[in-house]
Amino acid sequence: MGIAMGKATVQKALSAHSAIGLICCALLYLICVTGTAIVLYEEWQRFEQPGAPEMASIEPAAIQRGIENVLESEKAQATTTHLFVHLPTDALPRTTITTDTQAVHIDAAGGIVMPEENAWAKFVLALHYRLNLPAIVGMTLVGALGAMMVALAISGTMAHPRIFRDAFRLRARRKDDIATVDWHNRLAVWTLPFGIAIALTGAIIGLFYVSGFGMAATAYGGDVERVTEAIFGEEGEPDPAPAVTPDILPALNYMTANFEKVTPYYVILHDPQTAGQHIQIIGEHPQRRIFGEYYAFDGDGQFLSSAGLADGSIGQQLAASTYNLHFGNFGGLPVKIAYIVFGLALSAIAATGTFIWLNRRERRGLPAKRLRTLWWAVVIGTPLGLVTTLVGRLLYGNSAPFVSIFWATFILTAISVAAFRWRRVRLIK
Amino acid sequence: MDETTQMCLAAGLALTSVVVLRISWARRDRSWVLNLAGRLGFALSTALAWAAFGAWGVAVVMLVATGAAIILLAVAALEPASARRRKEKAPRIAIESNTARTTQARIVTFLIAGPFALIASLAAALAARLLVLAMNGTEADANVTVLGLVPLLWAILSTMVLMNDRRRTQIAIAAAITAVSAPFLVLGGAV
Incomplete structure (x- = not known):
């Protein structure tokens, strides 16, 4: 079953999808990977101590x-x-x-x-919440990325003319671009409700400095606390x-x-x-x-x-649901496992999206080798950075310099990937 | 029927619906019976979950359905590549338009779809807050409306702006939203 949408509209939607994806891809991938890891926040704390x-x-x-x-x-x-x-x-x-x-x-x-x-768990949480930046900047940026993830879901759905008919078509064992496109589209379609829920709740939390301050400025004489007091007491x-x-x-x-x-x-x-x-x-x-x-x-x-979060107004109940819906804290370990699987899927969607764009450029005779190397560094470096910081935590204890370890891993990964690709090119020649 | 049984039934129905749709969409010709059965199954499972445990139940059923689909996708991923590979058509994904744009034009587009659209969304959300209050909504409902609407409207506006090539239309979209919302903000005031 296809969606009755004109070819021009589909092209425009794809264009919008690519533009948003390219601007946000690296940070979005970082947020997806750290978000997946932090689903087990409590479990990591037990592991650390x-x-x-x-x-x-x-x-x-x-x-x-x-x-x-x-x-x-x-x-x-x-x-x-x-x-x-x-x-x-x-x-x-x-x-x-x-x-x-x-x-x-x-x-x-x-x-x-x-x-x-539990410094490592807190580091990962801070990386996810505010990219280790000051709260007002970091949270707003992460909130903006959440909103753009919703925009990607909208434009991606519009850009997919055979969304239902192809819903189970995954030619993963083909060794060409089609496999990448299929992975991206199929995972995106089936995680759409999850992705929108995660993105929207994340954006609501992250954009509080914008929406909360906006309300405070127009209705509460600049007093931000009164905005939340109306909801949480x-x-x-x-x-x-x-x-x-x-x-x-x-x-x-x-x-x-x-x-x-x-x-x-x-x-x-x-x-x-x-x-x-x-x-x-x-x-x-x-x-x-x-x-x-x-x-x-x-x-x-x-x-x-x-306060009325359980039985008060709809607004109060919705606001109180945001956090659990975002972090998957509402159904014990089975829900957490589901969140990890779908979180990995979202990370894969972010990763493959950029590869699709790079492949398309290559097909047009505009290869972007440096960008591809950089993207590989992001894709490998982010989870690797989490692993090295965890190793740092185990070796050096609670005061390990997590931020430095994470970004050093990132840079080393970029250099390694570049060296590997350069060597491969030489061998082929 | 107690709530737990109802919930189990809802989860089972969601799972079955995914399988039914898998069968339906794998056929060469469309089967409206299977399509309808799959979609009705989803609707019924959602209704059952809502009746049993409200929003919590719906969230759990959604996770079950998504999990079932991911498992079916994993099965599809293991299937060998088609023997008719060379004849197989490229995936039906549209080729994005290749309009040449200058860096300056890209920056302007970014500013309209980003900060400008955010301001327009905030203005519209703040106007919606006043409407909620005017309709005797609680202060909490009104404030949560803003929190929820800002990212949602921003996402929609950005998509609309980026889907339009013409600069005037891009600006007009964001400006119109702001212009419509502004009087509410001027006339409205403290709660």
């Missing part, structure tokens, strides 16, 4: 002791403005407390065991007067008693040890795409309200 204490669950009293221990350890410095407790989950069965200045693992009794060391009024450490036991007990099916996985203390302190618990809802619901409690652990 296998000796950290693990537990299926932790008693509320032990969490309270852990919080007190961490605050006690920071007594000599300014009190943290926020304290996050990651509670054990299936993917990451660890209890980790993070403050403004440190992150530590605690044992099942609430004792501090060791500092958290407001923070309480700060009161710097000193107070005792907040009591999370009543809050956790309230959750168990009143929200039986909800699994708390994060406890957040805002402005701890001040009169304005309050507690937030993020609870996971089973078989939902939202990352969770915020449950607010006062400093004494008395329930105040929930």
Whole structure:
């Protein structure tokens, strides 16, 4: 079955597809590869620090002791403005407390065991999120690439006159350009819903600096926080007067008693040890795409309200679904495996797209050997860079210079590919 | 029927639908019966998944269908190359137009499809925000509308701009969107 679209329209769509693809290809490929790797973010953290204490669950009293221990350890410095407790989950069965200045693992009794060391996983996440650039520039750039990925999906679909009829045609064992074109088109067609979902959610997250600041400027007198407060709820009024450490036991007990099916996985203390302190618990809802619901409690652990991410307006529920839909955190390991497979497919689509363009140039008698070499370097260098940084992590520990290792790998790959191709050309001659 | 059974049925139906479409599209002549069966199967599996677990169910069923298609593609990839290789037509992919463009013209096109189209998209999304509020939508709905619309509109606008060779048309597309949205932004104000 073909799509009723004129030849001229198809040509224009292909032209637009090529133009966007060529501008974005290298960074898009980098984002696809790192995105695929970071699906296993929790698993990588366990791999990086296998000796950290693990537990299926932790008693509320032990969490309270852990919080007190961490605050006690920071007594000599300014009190943290926020304290996050990651509670054990299936993917990451660890209890980790993070403050403004440190992150530590605690044992099942609430004792501090060791500092958290997951610098490689964080490096890959930062590479994916903001290309290791400052947040405002990097995230906006990544968001723009997400939007362009949606544009590629639109133009690619329009440029494909036999989208359905050819949907299962994959002549992969042919040793010519047709195999490359088939791989590109078939993978792109079947991962279209996945690709659009990933690209759009990524763009929503990344372009927040544009859309959020736009809203702040036109509707909130420049106050960006009010944009998100309307969706995720407001923070309480700060009161710097000193107070005792907040009591999370009543809050956790309230959750168990009143929200039986909800699994708390994060406890957040805002402005701890001040009169304005309050507690937030993020609870996971089973078989939902939202990352969770915020449950607010006062400093004494008395329930105040929930934000409405689980049962509020459609906008709130959509916003809360964005993160999980993007990272594949909504169905355990099977969904993560699916995300990895489809992520690899997206990476292959990005890689083959540029090869198709290079092949076409060659057929027209305009070979671009340097560009081809460079593209091979990107295609091989990106995953290789992830491997070498991981090796660097294992050899040099948490403080390995990941950014330098990654880009050094990239440059060395380009040189190696160029040398290999030059040698091959000489041998053929 | 409980929700889990419903979900299993939806996943099974999605899987079967992919197989049915595989059979249908492999035939030399079109079979509207198989095509319809495959597509209805998809629609029904999506409806079942939605009824069982809402958006979560639909996302899972989509993954099942995509996974099944990827497996079938893997099978196709293992098939030996056609013996009639030389006679086989090149893939029906259109050849892009080869209009010679100067570097300066390319930069201008990039600026229109990139930053200019983004500004137009933002203006349109902000106007849509005011419309949502005017229709008694919540502030959260209105703000999320902007977050979702900016990348979507930008993607559509960029494609439209790049599909037009004429510079005037390119500018007119982005300018028209901005011009239509601007009065809303001027008239609108704080929430």
